[in-house]
Amino acid sequence: xxxxxxxxxxxxxxxxxxxxxxxxxxxxxxxxxxxxxxxxxxxxxxxxxxxxxxxxxxxxxxxxxxxxxxxxxxxxxxxxxxxxxxxxxxxxxxxxxxxxxxxxxxxxxxxxxxxxxxxxxxxxxxxxxxxxxxxxxxxxxxxxxxxxxxxxxxxxxxxxxxxxxxxxxxxxxxxxxxxxxxxxxxxxxxxxxxxxxxxxxxxxxxxxxxxxxxxxxxxxxxxxxxxxxxxxxxxxxxxxxxxxxxxxxxxxxxxxxxxxxxxxxxxxxxxxxxxxxxxxxxxxxxxxxxxxxxxxxxxxxxxxxxxxxxxxxxxxxxxxxxxxxxxxxxxxxxxxxxxxxxxxxxxxxxxxxxxxxxxxxxxxxxxxxxxxxxxxxxxxxxxxxxxxxxxxxxxxxxxxxxxxxxxxxxxxxxxxxxxxxxxxxxxxxxxxxxxxxxxxxxxxxxxxxxxxxxxxxxxxxxxxxxxxxxxxxxxxxxxxxxxxxxxxxxxxxxxxxxxxxxxxxxxxxxxxxxxxxxxxxxxxxxxxxxxxxxxxxxxxxxxxxxxxxxxxxxxxxxxxxxxxxxxxxxxxxxxxxxxxxxxxxxxxxxxxxxxxxxxxxxxxxxxxxxxx
Ligand code: M6R
Numbered sequence: 001x002x003x004x005x006x007x008x009x010x011x012x013x014x015x016x017x018x019x020x021x022x023x024x025x026x027x028x029x030x031x032x033x034x035x036x037x038x039x040x041x042x043x044x045x046x047x048x049x050x051x052x053x054x055x056x057x058x059x060x061x062x063x064x065x066x067x068x069x070x071x072x073x074x075x076x077x078x079x080x081x082x083x084x085x086x087x088x089x090x091x092x093x094x095x096x097x098x099x100x101x102x103x104x105x106x107x108x109x110x111x112x113x114x115x116x117x118x119x120x121x122x123x124x125x126x127x128x129x130x131x132x133x134x135x136x137x138x139x140x141x142x143x144x145x146x147x148x149x150x151x152x153x154x155x156x157x158x159x160x161x162x163x164x165x166x167x168x169x170x171x172x173x174x175x176x177x178x179x180x181x182x183x184x185x186x187x188x189x190x191x192x193x194x195x196x197x198x199x200x201x202x203x204x205x206x207x208x209x210x211x212x213x214x215x216x217x218x219x220x221x222x223x224x225x226x227x228x229x230x231x232x233x234x235x236x237x238x239x240x241x242x243x244x245x246x247x248x249x250x251x252x253x254x255x256x257x258x259x260x261x262x263x264x265x266x267x268x269x270x271x272x273x274x275x276x277x278x279x280x281x282x283x284x285x286x287x288x289x290x291x292x293x294x295x296x297x298x299x300x301x302x303x304x305x306x307x308x309x310x311x312x313x314x315x316x317x318x319x320x321x322x323x324x325x326x327x328x329x330x331x332x333x334x335x336x337x338x339x340x341x342x343x344x345x346x347x348x349x350x351x352x353x354x355x356x357x358x359x360x361x362x363x364x365x366x367x368x369x370x371x372x373x374x375x376x377x378x379x380x381x382x383x384x385x386x387x388x389x390x391x392x393x394x395x396x397x398x399x400x401x402x403x404x405x406x407x408x409x410x411x412x413x414x415x416x417x418x419x420x421x422x423x424x425x426x427x428x429x430x431x432x433x434x435x436x437x438x439x440x441x442x443x444x445x446x447x448x449x450x451x452x453x454x455x456x457x458x459x460x461x462x463x464x465x466x467x468x469x470x471x472x473x474x475x476x477x478x479x480x481x482x483x484x485x486x487x488x489x490x491x492x493x494x495x496x497x498x499x500x501x502x503x504x505x506x507x508x509x510x511x512x513x514x515x516x517x518x519x520x521x522x523x524x525x526x527x528x529x530x531x532x533x534x535x536x537x538x539x540x541x542x543x544x545x546x547x548x549x550x551x552x553x554x555x556x557x558x559x560x561x562x563x564x565x566x567x568x569x570x571x572x573x574x575x576x577x578x579x580x581x582x583x584x585x586x587x588x589x590x591x592x593x594x595x596x597x598x599x600x601x602x603x604x605x606x607x608x609x610x611x612x
Contacts, residue, residue, distance in 0.1 A: 009191030014062030017072035018198035028606035030082035031075035038067030073100035080125025092136035103161035190222035250357035257401035265445035270395035302352035313481035314415035322422035329357035352407035354382020462590030486584030516544035525576035
């Protein structure tokens with residue numbers, strides 16, 4: 001989604017702002033802009049529709065903009081079409097206040113009306129212009145300076161935001177406020193950096209301050225002061241970000257997505273080893289002890305998109321191994337449902353970014369209902385991680401491609417580990433089974449490597465089917481969970497319509513869509529459901545469908561039915577999603593490449609969905 005950067009220091013700001021924005025491109029955007037201060041001169045604003053390249057060109061790589069203090073933005077349109085007028089920064093007409101904004105001001109229409117009555121006029125369709133003018137209004141009305149105006153603003157608006165502000169009266173300062181949208185600040189060698197995402201700062205510093213909800217910051221040159229909404233100064237600790245800078249580079253791969261697919265063995269291994277020590281799972285770092293685990297009577301898993309698909313798989317594993325009831329819910333539904341959460345419930349929020357608006361809201365609602373909460377999160381220090389009672393960090397490292405792969409795989413591993421530990425503590429498995437599961441999990445990275453070694457077969461198949469119009473994915477049990485993810489991977493980056501169905505549902509309507517040549521991908525890794533899946537495949541075949549099977553080595557009989565088969569190594573039935581998903585990720589990737597699409601930044605999508 002939108003990205004924010006800021007710089008205040010002793011060198012030219014615009015090239016640094018553009019570099020920061022380029023690190024945020026992966027989040028998805030449709031226009032970009034920068035505003036730079038040169039001492040007491042007026043703020044200079046340059047904006048461009050489309051790719052960042054246009055902004056680089058307009059500013060001669062930033063060199064044309066003098067000044068060592070500025071803010072920048074990549075916009076993903078919410079209010080108003082993508083255009084130069086709607087692009088950020090926005091300012092008051094006299095340039096007294098200039099801002100960039102991530103998020104949504106929900107009551108902007110009402111505020112706009114109030115400001116119009118006060119004499120303001122508006123040129124864009126955005127809520128951000130309203131925000132800029134409201135801040136200006138408070139500065140002028142109360143004459144008590146930026147912090148006073150910003151705290152009044154925060155008390156008046158509804159919605160979510162991270163906002164960076166330049167005030168004409170403070171040429172050497174940048175101000176920031178946030179609520180439900182991330183914003184971080186780094187200080188290094190007399191320079192101060194700001195961004196909505198750590199990835200934009202890694203090149204300059206790893207020592208990061210997180211601005212909390214309803215907090216403000218004033219960034220000077222090489223220093224920063226934080227305030228709460230009551231305008232009191234607050235102290236903050238620095239967090240060292242351990243991510244490798246190279247992890248945010250392509251390192252010779254054509255796209256981030258294929259690089260991240262190849263990083264899965266490492267992501268799985270690191271996540272596994274972060275809690276498995278000497279053959280035992282140790283959840284001390286999560287603050288989950290055995291009494292806690294024994295006490296839970298119900299688990300909810302709440303998430304969006306691929307993270308929700310992890311929940312669907314985890315439900316099968318947790319219920320089967322630990323015999324505890326699990327409900328999996330889409331966060332945007334969970335948050336608006338009449339919830340009847342029983343006592344002793346654990347609500348697990350799964351999120352790569354830790355900033356997804358609906359997942360964050362679901363977390364807060366779960367807490368309001370008295371549930372204990374656990375976040376499975378990839379981004380250290382993200383809002384969901386900070387607000388949950390317990391955090392299980394996945395160690396996937398920074399994920400740049402919009403289509404998730406390695407974070408999904410690491411989330412699966414986290415959920416298996418929870419299931420194994422819950423099963424052991426609740427005495428549903430023997431010590432031998434416990435040891436066996438952990439031993440088997442250690443083999444998963446190697447097995448993923450093996451699938452990746454055979455990627456050319458999938459590449460060949462993808463090229464053949466790149467022009468497909470509709471694709472259906474079928475699976476039963478945990479294979480249905482994998483089908484959901486395979487289908488999303490294909491559609492989000494190849495723009496081919498695809499859907500996943502529980503195979504038993506086929507006859508209840510969907511089969512009427514199968515015609516000669518329709519590609520149907522069947523996932524069948526579960527021995528108990530294999531025969532039933534084959535029957536479903538035969539039904540499709542007899543209606544002219546073209547069948548791809550995805551099964552384990554040894555099930556060669558499938559070739560009597562399927563037109564093309566991808567094989568994965570055998571593993572414990574609970575862990576098959578970790579292997580079965582890989583050929584499907586590769587399929588989505590190679591179809592997108594064959595169609596010449598923008599694999600890492602698919603149209604209309606954002607990496608982290610911080611608005612509803
Ligand atoms: O950051 P999150 O894990 O909370 O994001 C949730 C979804 O937006 C995300 O999984 C999305 O579906 C993927 N980018 C799809 O590949």
